Amino acid sequence: MDTLTNVPTQKMTFSQSEKVMYRQFRKKINAEAARAQIAKLEYDLADVKAGLAFLKTACGDANSLGLGGVCVLPCFVRQCAQLLGAESKASLIACIGQPHGGDTTEIKVKAAKRAIKDGADEVEVAAPTAHARENNFSYVKREFKKLRSATKHKSLRIDLECTLLTAEEVAKTCLIAADCGVNSIKLSGANGLERIEAVKSAVKDKCTIKTDGVATVLEMSSAADRGATVLGSKNAADVARAVLAAANDEADDLK
Numbered sequence: 001m002d003t004l005t006n007v008p009t010q011k012m013t014f015s016q017s018e019k020v021m022y023r024q025f026r027k028k029i030n031a032e033a034a035r036a037q038i039a040k041l042e043y044d045l046a047d048v049k050a051g052l053a054f055l056k057t058a059c060g061d062a063n064s065l066g067l068g069g070v071c072v073l074p075c076f077v078r079q080c081a082q083l084l085g086a087e088s089k090a091s092l093i094a095c096i097g098q099p100h101g102g103d104t105t106e107i108k109v110k111a112a113k114r115a116i117k118d119g120a121d122e123v124e125v126a127a128p129t130a131h132a133r134e135n136n137f138s139y140v141k142r143e144f145k146k147l148r149s150a151t152k153h154k155s156l157r158i159d160l161e162c163t164l165l166t167a168e169e170v171a172k173t174c175l176i177a178a179d180c181g182v183n184s185i186k187l188s189g190a191n192g193l194e195r196i197e198a199v200k201s202a203v204k205d206k207c208t209i210k211t212d213g214v215a216t217v218l219e220m221s222s223a224a225d226r227g228a229t230v231l232g233s234k235n236a237a238d239v240a241r242a243v244l245a246a247a248n249d250e251a252d253d254l255k
Helices: 016-038 050-064 075-085 105-118 129-133 137-153 165-180 192-203 217-226 236-253
Strands: 042-043 069-072 093-094 122-126 155-161 184-188 208-211 231-232
Touching: 016 236, 042 050, 042 075, 050 069, 050 075, 050 192, 050 208, 050 236, 075 093, 075 105, 093 155, 105 122, 105 137, 105 217, 122 137, 129 137, 129 165, 129 184, 137 165, 155 165, 165 184, 165 192, 184 192, 184 231, 192 208, 217 231, 217 236, 231 236
Parallel strands: 042 069, 042 231, 069 093, 093 122, 122 155, 155 184, 184 208, 208 231
Antiparallel strands: none
């Protein structure tokens, strides 16, 4: 009886044109994966040092590199909306009440409405840290409800300064945010990265999770592995270029 053991292994051969097509296909896959990762990056420009000249360059980079968003101070929303343009895929995010959310709810609500009027796609509002620390979660809940009502169809993100809150205070604030219809939660501060998994488990799929302070591709990968789907970075353009360079290098290695 014939068996397959004596059948010689057939070696696959490819023409030069097929090899070129294969390399182009692999390079396209790498490029698409890189762009998907870059789309998770938000350029953190909510800094008084980021003047209009720098914002102009940054908005251009956001469009050309395919960044997911640009975070700016409320006073620059109108200018950045113009700089990004109507066809931009990068979201324009107004950062309100930073860093500790010490403004009254009424001020935050007015700022959110004004930012949306000026062209913001999303608002990122600092949680009332002082009230959370005082265990005054009824105030926290009222504020989140009013902000949700004010922002209506726009995306609302709540920013938590994790270094000033205990793990229990962070978890409770996040659960309240999720119950109030908040779209996203930002975990700021040096220990924000450590809180991602616990917060993600608590809010389930009700909110996306953002972490900040991403400075390198490795930090970006680490945050994503922990469950962050939005990655804030003060040098997002450089990180994005590094991601693209790594994808191109990998594709070149296949030649």
